[in-house]
Amino acid sequence: MNVCVTVNGKVYERVVEPRLLLSDFLRHELNLTGTHVGCEQGVCGACTVLLNGDPVRSCLIFAVQAHEQEIMTVEGLAPAGTDKLHPLQEAFRDAHGLQCGFCTPGFLLTLLPFIEENPNPTEQEIREALSGNLCRCTGYQNIVKAVKLAVETAERGE
Amino acid sequence: MATRYFGEPIKRNEDPRLLKGEALFVDDVHLPEMLHAAFLRSDYAHARLKGIDVSAALEHEGVVAVYTADDLGDYWQPGPLLVPPPPVERLTFHQRTQVPLAKDKLRHVGEPIAVVVATSRYIAEDALQDIELDVEPLTPVVGLESALESDAALVHDGLDSNLAAHVIQEKGDYAAIRAKAEVLIKRQFVYDHGAAAAMENRGVVADWDSKAQQLKIWDTTQAPIPIRNGLAAMLGLSESQVQVIAPFLGGGFGPKIMMFYPEEVVVPWIAKQLGRPVKWIEDRQENFFATTHERSQIHDSEIALSKDGRILGVSDTFLHDTGAYAPYGLTVPINSQCTLLGPYDVPHYYSEFKAVFTNTVIVTPYRGAGRQHGVFVMERLLDIAAKELAIDRVEIRKRNYLKPDQFPHNHEIIYQDFAPLIYDSGNYLPALERAAEMIDYDNFIKTEQPQLMKQGKCVGLGIVSYVEGTGIGPYEGARVKVDASGKINVATGVGTQGQGHFTSFAQIVAEQLGVDIEHIRVVTGDTSEFGWGCGTFASRGAVVAGNAIHAAAVRVRKKVLKHASEHLEAAEEDLVLEGGKAFVKDVPTKSVSLGELAQMSNPLRGAVKPGSEPGLEATDYFGPERGATASGVHAMIVEIDPETMMLEIKKYIVVHDCGKVINPMILEGQIQGGVAQGIGNAFYEELVYDDDGQLTNASFMDYLIPTANDVPTVESDHVETPSPLNPLGVKGAGEAGAIPVGPLFAQAIEDALSGFNLEILKIPVSPGKLFELLQESGDGAQ
Numbered sequence: 001m002n003v004c005v006t007v008n009g010k011v012y013e014r015v016v017e018p019r020l021l022l023s024d025f026l027r028h029e030l031n032l033t034g035t036h037v038g039c040e041q042g043v044c045g046a047c048t049v050l051l052n053g054d055p056v057r058s059c060l061i062f063a064v065q066a067h068e069q070e071i072m073t074v075e076g077l078a079p080a081g082t083d084k085l086h087p088l089q090e091a092f093r094d095a096h097g098l099q100c101g102f103c104t105p106g107f108l109l110t111l112l113p114f115i116e117e118n119p120n121p122t123e124q125e126i127r128e129a130l131s132g133n134l135c136r137c138t139g140y141q142n143i144v145k146a147v148k149l150a151v152e153t154a155e156r157g158e
Numbered sequence: 159m160a161t162r163y164f165g166e167p168i169k170r171n172e173d174p175r176l177l178k179g180e181a182l183f184v185d186d187v188h189l190p191e192m193l194h195a196a197f198l199r200s201d202y203a204h205a206r207l208k209g210i211d212v213s214a215a216l217e218h219e220g221v222v223a224v225y226t227a228d229d230l231g232d233y234w235q236p237g238p239l240l241v242p243p244p245p246v247e248r249l250t251f252h253q254r255t256q257v258p259l260a261k262d263k264l265r266h267v268g269e270p271i272a273v274v275v276a277t278s279r280y281i282a283e284d285a286l287q288d289i290e291l292d293v294e295p296l297t298p299v300v301g302l303e304s305a306l307e308s309d310a311a312l313v314h315d316g317l318d319s320n321l322a323a324h325v326i327q328e329k330g331d332y333a334a335i336r337a338k339a340e341v342l343i344k345r346q347f348v349y350d351h352g353a354a355a356a357m358e359n360r361g362v363v364a365d366w367d368s369k370a371q372q373l374k375i376w377d378t379t380q381a382p383i384p385i386r387n388g389l390a391a392m393l394g395l396s397e398s399q400v401q402v403i404a405p406f407l408g409g410g411f412g413p414k415i416m417m418f419y420p421e422e423v424v425v426p427w428i429a430k431q432l433g434r435p436v437k438w439i440e441d442r443q444e445n446f447f448a449t450t451h452e453r454s455q456i457h458d459s460e461i462a463l464s465k466d467g468r469i470l471g472v473s474d475t476f477l478h479d480t481g482a483y484a485p486y487g488l489t490v491p492i493n494s495q496c497t498l499l500g501p502y503d504v505p506h507y508y509s510e511f512k513a514v515f516t517n518t519v520i521v522t523p524y525r526g527a528g529r530q531h532g533v534f535v536m537e538r539l540l541d542i543a544a545k546e547l548a549i550d551r552v553e554i555r556k557r558n559y560l561k562p563d564q565f566p567h568n569h570e571i572i573y574q575d576f577a578p579l580i581y582d583s584g585n586y587l588p589a590l591e592r593a594a595e596m597i598d599y600d601n602f603i604k605t606e607q608p609q610l611m612k613q614g615k616c617v618g619l620g621i622v623s624y625v626e627g628t629g630i631g632p633y634e635g636a637r638v639k640v641d642a643s644g645k646i647n648v649a650t651g652v653g654t655q656g657q658g659h660f661t662s663f664a665q666i667v668a669e670q671l672g673v674d675i676e677h678i679r680v681v682t683g684d685t686s687e688f689g690w691g692c693g694t695f696a697s698r699g700a701v702v703a704g705n706a707i708h709a710a711a712v713r714v715r716k717k718v719l720k721h722a723s724e725h726l727e728a729a730e731e732d733l734v735l736e737g738g739k740a741f742v743k744d745v746p747t748k749s750v751s752l753g754e755l756a757q758m759s760n761p762l763r764g765a766v767k768p769g770s771e772p773g774l775e776a777t778d779y780f781g782p783e784r785g786a787t788a789s790g791v792h793a794m795i796v797e798i799d800p801e802t803m804m805l806e807i808k809k810y811i812v813v814h815d816c817g818k819v820i821n822p823m824i825l826e827g828q829i830q831g832g833v834a835q836g837i838g839n840a841f842y843e844e845l846v847y848d849d850d851g852q853l854t855n856a857s858f859m860d861y862l863i864p865t866a867n868d869v870p871t872v873e874s875d876h877v878e879t880p881s882p883l884n885p886l887g888v889k890g891a892g893e894a895g896a897i898p899v900g901p902l903f904a905q906a907i908e909d910a911l912s913g914f915n916l917e918i919l920k921i922p923v924s925p926g927k928l929f930e931l932l933q934e935s936g937d938g939a940q
Contacts, residue, residue, distance in 0.1 A: 019280065033186035034179015036408065038357045039442040043858035046357055074179035089177040093169055096823050099831060100656025101176030102183065102357045102408025130866035134858065136357050136409050137656050139834030139895075140866040142827060 005066045007032065008076030016063050023047045025063035026073060034074040034105050038134070045133030048106035049073050055110045074105035077112070088112060088150045097146035099137035107133050107143060115150060123148075161736060163668035164886075167823035168675055172406075172660040181406040184361040184376045189435040192363075193222055195425055196282035197438070198272040198289050199447060200264040203517035203851020204299060204311065207264055207271065209292035215274055218288065220281035223432060225424070226272045227261035233427055234258055237418050238388065241487035244576045248326035254314050255485040256520060258423045264293070265313055265482035266517050267852055268447025270420045275428055275436060298517045298851035302456055302477040305514045313482055313515040322480045323488055323513040327495060327571040330506035332462070335471040339462035343542050347459060348920040349531040349900060351452040352843040354524040355863055356655070358408020359440035360449055362422055364429035373400045375426055378407055380415035381693025383651045386685045388418055389426055397689070404683035410655030411835070412524040413450045415695045416486065421448075446856035450486075451845055452524040453479045455494060455511075455531045461539040462506075467549040469558045471506030474498060474535060478528075480513045481520040488513065490521060490528035492574045493627070497897075498532030499569055499579075501586040501623050501789055502558040507571070517851045523695065525835055526896045533624045534921060537901035541908070542917070551905070552594055555623055559586040566882075574696070575630035577784035582883045584789055585815070586623065589877045593621060593791040593813040596873060602795065611913075616800050617808070618910025621793040624898040628788050628816070628890025629701025629881070633781030635690045636707040638667055638714045640774035642760070644738050644753030646671060646678040648710075651691020652703045653683035657892065658824040659699060663707050665820055666886070670711035671718065672735035673752065690779070697788070697890025700820055705780035705884045713776035721755045721774070786881035788889040790814030792833075792898050796906045803925035803932075805841065805907065807870040815877040817889040825891055826874060832895020834869045839896065840903040842868065844922050 004013045007030060014029050021040075026032045026049065035058060038046035042060040049058045050072040077086040085093065088108055098104045107130065114121070114129045121129070126147045130140060175181040212224040227234050236255045243251040260271045272289055276282035297311035304310060305320040313320050336342065363376040373395060379385050379402070386402040393400070407414065421438050429436040440448065457476040463469055478491040495509045544554040560567050562585045569579040594600075602619055610617045636650040648667055654660070664678035681687045682703075691703070719730040722740035726733070732743050741749035752774070759766075760773045793811040798804070812829050819825050842862040846854045855861045872895075880887030904918035907928065915935045920927070 017280070027185070028188070031188065032179070033183070033188075036183070036358070037185070038359070038408075039858050041442060041857055041859060044357060044442075074177075078178050083174075085174060085177060089174075092177055093173040096170070096827050098173060098176055098656075099658070099827055100357070100407060100409045101172070101181060102406075102656075104176055105179050108177070127866040132865075134357065134863050134865065136355060136411070136835070136863065137831045138827060139830035139832075139869050139872065141830045141869070141871055144866065144871075 001064050003064050003067050005069060005071055007071045008073060018062060018064050020063045021059055022061040022063045022066055023058035026058060032073050032075050036102050036105055038103065043134070044103070045110060046103045046106040048109045048133065050109055050112065053113060055113060072109070074108055077108060087153050088115065091146040091150035091153060095142045095146035095149050097138065097143045103133060103135045107135070111147060115147065115154065119151065119154065121151065163665040163675060165819055166665065166821065168661060168665060168821060170658050170661040171664055171675060176406070183358060183406050183408060184363060184378050185439045187363045187376050187437065189365055192435040192437055193275050193277060193432065194279040194282050195273050195275050195428065195436055195438040196279060196286055197270040197421065198286045200260065200267055200269040200271055202264050202293060202295055203267050204296040205264045206294040206296060207260055207262055207291065208294060210272060211290040212272060214288035215285040218281060218285040220277040221274060221285045222277065223275045224272060225428065227259040230258060230427065233392065234261065237485050239487060240417055240485050241489050243323065243488055244492060244572045244574065246325055246327055246572050250324040252317055252322055254483050254515065256420060256483040258420045266519055268444065268519060273424055275432065300516055300518065300847050300849055300851045302454065302479050302514050305516050306512065313517055320515040321512055322484045322515045325488065326510045328508050329570040330471065332471045332473050332506045332508035335506045336462050339470050340465045341463040341543065341547065342460060343539060343546065344460040345542065345919055347457040347535050347538060348454060349534045350454040350844055350922060351524060351526065351530055351839055352845050353446060353451050353861060354411035354413045356409030356411055356414065359442060359445045360414065360419065361439040362425040363435065363437045364426040365435040366430040366433060368433055371399055373426060373430065375400065375402045377402055377404055377422060378414055379404050380410045380653045380655060380695060381417060382653050382683045382685050383689060383691045384417055384693060385422065392423065393426065393430065401686045404653035407653060407655040410694065412527060412695065413522060414655065415693050416450045416522045442858065443856055446853060446861070447519060450520045450522040452490060453521055453845060457535050459535050459539060461543060463543055465547065467543060467547050467554045467557050469502055469504050472504055473508040475510045478511055478513045479516055479518065479521055481516060481518050483520050484513065485520065486522040489574045490523055493528035494532040496571060496573050496579050496627065497529035497625065498536050500533060500536045501560060501584065501625050502536070503560050503564065518847055525832065526893050529626060529893065529897050530839065530900055533898050534900045537622045537898065538904060538919065541905050552590065552599060552621060555590060556587060560584060573627055573785065575785055580784060581787040582881050583879045584787060585877065585879045586789055589789065589791045589813040589815055590623060592875055592877065593793045593811050596811045596813065596875065597621065597793040597795065597809060616798040616910040617795065618906045618908065619795050620902040620906030620909065621791065622898045622902045622905060623791050625787050625789040626697065626890070626894050626897055627785045628697035629782060630696050630698055630785040631781050632692060633779050634692060634703040634706045635688065635777060635779040636703065636710045637688055637775065637777040638707065638710040640714065640752050640756040642753055642757045644677065644751050646673055648678060648707060649681045649688040650703045650707060651688045652694045652699050655694065657699055657828065658821065662700060662820045662824055663704065666704055666707050667711045670715040671752065673738045677738060697892040700888050701786055701884060701890050702780055702782065704820065704888060705886050706778055708886050709778035709780055710776045713778055714774055717774050717776065718752060718755060721759050722750055725750050725755065725758065780884065782883050784883065786817065786883050786889040788814065788816040788891060788894055790894055792902050794902050794906050796910055798907065798910045803928040810870045810872045812872055812874040812895065813877060814894050815879050816891040816894065817878060817880045818887040819876065820888065828891050829874055829895040830872050832893060833872050833899060834864050836896040836899025837869055838864045840900045840921055841924060
């Protein structure tokens with residue numbers, strides 16, 4: 001089947017099997033390997049991407065279902081062509097919110113719309129927002145800290 | 159004083175790549191013409207394999223090859239015994255190691271039988287379904303006690319029983335002291351540890367270049383160099399023909415140091431057979447069935463005490479589940495045996511264990527590596543003793559701690575590194591006192607808890623101690639080099655799985671050379687960059703590789719000072735290294751950059767003086783005579799909902815001592831992550847096998863890894879007792895957070911439910927199990 005998607009602002013057109021998962025399509029057809037696959041059961045959240053702005057598990061969607069839609073992956077976060085990080089990425093670095101970094105892209109893309117919709121989240125709201133993503137390294141404490149930091153930075157308009 | 163690097167919470171060098179999705183993981187390797195492998199795995203825990211028919215699978219469009227054990231010919235060999243039994247006198251060991259593909263017999267669900275190689279993973283998995291097996295099911299051996307019964311089925315036909323090993327270690331004379339003891343406490347304990355469940359599953363990509371006669375392998379291993387050496391030998395290649403790269407790894411926690419997994423052996427062989435790159439990536443379900451676990455031990459334990467709560471001796475006899483094979487030798491049960499002694503002065507100790515073959519996944523170390531099991535037994539015995547003797551639980555620990563003047567302390571038994579269990583240094587009381595202060599122990603038990611209990615709340619406190627043998631040998635090495643650009647290259651053999659080595663190792667070098675860490679490139683886990691070493695395990699990266707890097711950096715510093723002294727015509731002792739330059743103290747204008755010195759020391763004309771070496775480079779090694787013993791105290795306050803038995807952690811304290819700290823930010827992260835895994839182990843995670851040997855919860859939907867809602871904020875503090883065994887004075891910290899959480903939960907839950915006659919002797923607990931325990935105790939839950 002023909003699939004045409006916009007990923008991180010760039011249009012891609014490919015012919016794929018209908019059963020090809022979006023996660024595999026992004027990783028292996030488009031070589032956007034920043035999206036990671038941890039369980040292929042929709043539990044761990046590592047493969048989370050934004051589909052038309054909403055976080056979705058790319059391992060639970062077929063590539064063809066994303067036809068003519070817009071996707072954002074972790075590669076689309078930082079300003080292109082610079083060494084700079086997105087403020088959320090910067091906050092993760094400052095707060096030591098990642099260790100092995102495998103689950104991190106999924107956390108970032110889960111959090112991006114969350115922070116936009118919740119400019120002043122409580123710790124409990126942050127933890128709720130994170131609770132659909134598994135991390136085996138950090139114990140989440142520094143991820144929570146990173147979110148708080150990102151929110152504060154956004155508040156200061158930096 | 160020059161800028162400090164060692165000991166500072168410096169942000170990590172590796173983060174930008176990881177955060178932007180640019181870091182290379184094994185599954186990110188794409189090669190032209192690459193094929194994909196999928197393994198057919200046993201659905202049976204125990205069965206006779208009488209025949210395999212792969213012809214239909216081969217018919218599939220896109221399938222390139224299918225291999226079974228017979229196709230491997232002489233390459234088919236049982237895997238090596240990674241860790242032979244330690245030199246303990248009273249020891250029996252029956253060596254049985256895993257095979258590349260099952261032949262004749264299937265010994266656990268998930269054991270690989272055949273492999274399909276196809277143009278895509280999707281096609282390879284389709285074709286698996288067309289492989290026909292002729293199988294005769296046998297009685298599965300599940301359960302430790304029944305496995306040793308005389309009529310039990312045999313996991314390995316050539317053995318008389320399912321006994322894998324039998325080990326007795328002894329200190330003093332427990333039987334004699336028992337006879338004199340005023341108090342004896344005896345219990346049976348069961349401790350079950352689970353799946354490491356790193357977020358990244360395992361994977362191997364192999365590429366044979368027949369023109370260059372080079373084999374390149376990307377492997378999710380914690381031990382790239384031993385993998386290279388082993389594969390080279392198996393494949394009849396020189397070690398220099400094989401390059402193993404362990405790139406960024408998505409967590410390791412122990413199972414990724416298992417060697418050699420069947421897939422690790424088979425995939426490179428296929429790549430060589432077919433002359434095309436081959437990739438195999440484990441999926442999550444396979445990870446539950448095919449990646450090693452840690453699991454259960456059953457301990458029959460007794461402690462002998464004086465009336466005032468002093469430990470006279472401990473006796474502990476346990477069964478250890480080693481799974482279908484035991485390639486990792488006795489590391490896990492020896493760790494249990496040794497770590498049981500904890501921070502305590504135990505004059506008499508009798509310890510005996512039997513390791514048992516069962517038709518379940520192989521057991522190898524997972525973060526803590528058996529230490530949890532031992533710590534659970536000792537801490538529980540002390541808790542029960544404290545109750546019986548009406549001694550405060552903090553006080554009974556204080557009374558039995560080894561005193562600072564008792565170090566080095568020889569426990570007179572052999573540890574997992576084959577060296578005597580001698581604690582290098584320790585000072586346990588300050589950590590306990592600090593933890594008690596941070597959790598507000600006295601106030602809680604005297605005032606707060608009684609008040610809350612009166613209001614009908616079930617609140618309890620736990621406070622436990624542990625030690626952790628870390629940083630064992632044999633050795634690691636490193637090369638440090640100043641480039642002509644002034645940037646520093648550091649290469650070491652250990653693999654890295656998220657511990658921040660790219661930063662902490664850079665800090666060690668920066669401290670010597672005065673170069674900012676962003677100018678220091680650390681390479682780990684690529685055998686072409688550094689070919690000597692062992693791997694990342696036993697909390698040894700910082701200790702062993704760290705000190706090797708330190709030694710190499712010290713040598714480079716000497717070279718830099720010598721060249722700079724000549725160039726600047728100043729005495730070496732008057733020189734300062736800072737900001738990538740050498741300059742004369744108090745005359746910062748009189749300077750030369752490290753890059754310039756590197757160029758001058760590697761000239762295109764002129765002469766490098768006889769007896770000296772070109773360049774600013776040094777290689778060095780570090781091998782500790784034995785491990786460094788870290789220690790700590792965890793304390794926690796919980797509230798239990800008496801309706802649901804769900805537990806909420808109100809406060810969590812860790813005070814620990816891992817000697818000198820390289821990067822406190824990274825250390826805190828290690829502790830917090832370890833605690834999260836410990837909480838999973840204590841309350842959420844359990845690998846549940848049924849009587850048929852089927853793992854019934856092999857998915858993240860059923861095997862519950864703690865989420866952000868289940869893990870508290872950990873408040874921590876440090877005590878610093880440097881190790882005298884290495885120049886940096888460091889001890890390992892990777893496993894510390896995970897080790898004592900089981901007994902901490904047990905104590906805190908008992909305390910919270912002190913109105914009931916409850917003893918928690920098994921880990922994990924869970925709301926359901928707590929409810930059952932209360933029913934059994936006769937009081938019943940509300």
